Amino acid sequence: MTRTIVASATREIVIGFDQPFCVIGERINPTGRKKLAAEMIEGNFETVIKDALEQVAAGATMLDVNAGVTAVNPNETEPPLLVRTLEIVQGLVDVPLSIDSSVTAAIEAGLRVAKGRPLVNSVTGEEEKLEAILPLCKKYDVPVVAISNDETGISMDPDVRFAVAKKIVERAADYGIKSHDIVVDPLVMPIGALGSAGQQVFALLRRLREELKVNTTCGLSNISFGLPHRHGINAGFIPMVIGAGMTSAIMNPCRPQEMEAVRAANVLNGTDPNCTNWIMTYRDHKPAEGGHVVAAAAPAAGGGRRGGRAARAGAAARAE
């Protein structure tokens, strides 16, 4: 069984097919958040602290930490800022962290200070990236997110994306990194732009699980880009990717609808034993709309003789 182990100083988490879905909180990331970027440049970490606490309180399994505040001189500015951000976050919460940067020097600086066993986010299939990132992952014995694009960009052909993922897994093996330490991101396209984006990713996830036997992740909300009511699309996408074998996602845990979908999919996927987490979370849930409970027939779980209508009795115990 594929097990990717990540850890903070005090807490170990397993990412795996038989584990609850790993929610990697995406909020600590100044990309597209001008106010946060400005704060971080000024050395103001109030929003970082708030985002860290809120995401963990909302149920994040891990936190992604990105300090990419500027495209100007990132090789100089990003390493110290990422180090400072990581130190603040790991001093505050006890979940494992993901060190997120496109700057190799920042990844390395982060690895030097991160406690436990962080996840590196990310390597791609580009030669330059492979040669820069994989030795670091080996040196620090940490798992890495492998994004399935390369020098030619992001292929619209899922077979090519699978081949890139396979190449990264093989190259990692050359460096002595086991496939259970590669978490493949098959890349999720916006369904509003590419109608087959869902089917592509479901098929890719099955292949990655069955053929490469690797854990997987994605930037989840990308699927709903450009559509109205994105949370509804995201909340439908989560059970589908979990059903297809995805084991983690970089997402916003502060969205109740998405987190409810994660919890429901864990129940249905058999990774919330006895539905304990579901029941603890929703035992006092009040329906948003009116309705009443019917006197329900026993569910059709017994082994007795049952004909058409009787076999349906469980279905008749509907949630009105």
Place this chain on the structure above:
Amino acid sequence: MTRTIVASATREIVIGFDQPFCVIGERINPTGRKKLAAEMIEGNFETVIKDALEQVAAGATMLDVNAGVTAVNPNETEPPLLVRTLEIVQGLVDVPLSIDSSVTAAIEAGLRVAKGRPLVNSVTGEEEKLEAILPLCKKYDVPVVAISNDETGISMDPDVRFAVAKKIVERAADYGIKSHDIVVDPLVMPIGALGSAGQQVFALLRRLREELKVNTTCGLSNISFGLPHRHGINAGFIPMVIGAGMTSAIMNPCRPQEMEAVRAANVLNGTDPNCTNWIMTYRDHKPAEGGHVVAAAAPAAGGGRRGGRAARAGAAARAE
């Protein structure tokens, strides 16, 4: 491609892998609804009429019609009551109907008056049922729901349930009924009682689709029986069964959370071309909670060169 055609007098619907999920409205069913049963016995069809109109307005693709008001003398009471109910419903709405009864005489009486091409609900793997229902389906050239239990009851072993489904498909073939006119119900157990119920049904659905190539259905809300916040479990279950290949379900279309899950899964499954139905339904959707839209980066759908962070730009266009 497997196509199950159902029709009312004026409207034809295809159930199939490449079609929007077929929502069979479950409400017109006195099982577990004492007030409705009492009304129907009195010849009062106000609730039936209300349920028919509301379900179609809520987006039901078809309506299930059941008149099983009593376990006493159903062979005499149920046929005329089912006929009357079907006539009222088909005079009111133009969606195809499902004739739901465990009484063969009621099914036959219903088939005599139903317009178009109704679905028969249901046959099981029991000899008596097979011999009673399959000739009727052949005679009236209608599709039928095949529930995967037999004389020995409902097996907890999904392989046995698959074998029962296969037997029904084969027996139907002996009667000259094509497999595309068999809609298999693999039987959904309550996940609160059987932790593997989800995984069982997902595996069964894949086999039914890949090996028997049949359309499938289930009494959807059975999965959440006994749990708090059932709508949340149901709404997570819908995208998972659709992802696993299920093509219809008997469910309550008047539940917004469940119907949103159906619509999202259609988008993600590629059966809502250009997301038209989603956009029309949710274009004016107001988020339930506070939040603001960030200045979003373009989604990562292009083919350009993208490194780690840049490749994540689409994900950064998160739905805040």
